[in-house]
Amino acid sequence: MVIKMRFIADHDLHIHSTVSPCCHDENQTPEAILEYAKKNNFRKICLTNHLWDETVKSEAEWHDGQRFCCVESVLPLPQSENVKFLFGAETDMDYNFVLGISPERYEKFDFVVIPTTHLHLAGNTVRTKLLTPEEAADHWIKRLEALLKMDLPWHKTGIAHLTCGHIFKGSVPDVIKLLPDEKLYDIFTDCSEKGVGIELNMKTLNLTDEVKNIMLRPYFIAKDCGCKFYLGSDSHKISALETVKENFEDIITSLDLKEEDKFGFVMNE
Ligand SMILES: [Zn+2]
Numbered sequence: 147m148v149i150k151m152r153f154i155a156d157h158d159l160h161i162h163s164t165v166s167p168c169c170h171d172e173n174q175t176p177e178a179i180l181e182y183a184k185k186n187n188f189r190k191i192c193l194t195n196h197l198w199d200e201t202v203k204s205e206a207e208w209h210d211g212q213r214f215c216c217v218e219s220v221l222p223l224p225q226s227e228n229v230k231f232l233f234g235a236e237t238d239m240d241y242n243f244v245l246g247i248s249p250e251r252y253e254k255f256d257f258v259v260i261p262t263t264h265l266h267l268a269g270n271t272v273r274t275k276l277l278t279p280e281e282a283a284d285h286w287i288k289r290l291e292a293l294l295k296m297d298l299p300w301h302k303t304g305i306a307h308l309t310c311g312h313i314f315k316g317s318v319p320d321v322i323k324l325l326p327d328e329k330l331y332d333i334f335t336d337c338s339e340k341g342v343g344i345e346l347n348m349k350t351l352n353l354t355d356e357v358k359n360i361m362l363r364p365y366f367i368a369k370d371c372g373c374k375f376y377l378g379s380d381s382h383k384i385s386a387l388e389t390v391k392e393n394f395e396d397i398i399t400s401l402d403l404k405e406e407d408k409f410g411f412v413m414n415e
């Protein structure tokens with residue numbers, strides 16, 4: 147019998163620093179983030195501040211702090227012997243399915259995370275506030291399908307937090323429950339063929355078994371489709387960094403992930 151090696155939590159590819167308008171912790175600096183990586187024995191981390199590339203036209207209005215010059219202002223990033231600190235961004239998609247990054251700007255980043263689930267931004271990612279789980283589930287599917295129709299450098303792209311709290315102001319599990327198995331199989335087969343990374347950052351530690359089963363179903367289907375995964379804490383403050391590793395380990399255990407399930411981008415270089 148071949149024993150497959152457990153997925154090692156040796157990276158965090160989704161982290162914000164003070165440059166993000168939604169980061170309110172002045173201590174969340176690249177230097178402090180590098181210390182966090184060293185403490186947890188990570189060998190690769192990526193700073194992914196919010197980007198709306200101002201060269202991309204959008205009907206929606208985006209925060210000035212999301213312009214490329216703001217995101218770029220973190221450079222050069224501090225490095226250490228054992229940790230590679232990468233320059234990335236978390237871009238967004240407006241309600242017309244326009245993606246907030248041009249091909250020229252894409253090249254400037256080592257890695258880009260794309261959330262299709264920022265469904266809380268009425269007037270930006272959705273036209274008006276979503277009122278029912280059904281509406282949220284519909285947007286969840288349509289936005290992800292729209293993203294997958296794009297021609298992007300998938301090998302350096304991650305799909306961020308597919309089961310995050312931004313999906314619906316009410317109960318997120320009520321939305322996830324509505325996503326049909328067949329639809330998820332179609333979507334994740336496409337993800338697998340394109341070679342895009344699927345992000346894991348959900349806080350599974352304190353969930354009941356019932357909720358955990360509901361929330362993990364999309365990831366089990368993704369795994370079944372051959373998708374590859376990376377870890378991303380989506381941390382916005384220093385205090386949140388303390389429990390990241392423990393949560394990563396819990397989600398790895400819950401999904402029974404092996405090293406072979408790891409996104410190629412993490413392994414490269
Ligand atoms: Zn996000």
Ligand SMILES: [Zn+2]
Pocket residue numbers: 160162236380
């Ligand atoms: Zn984020």
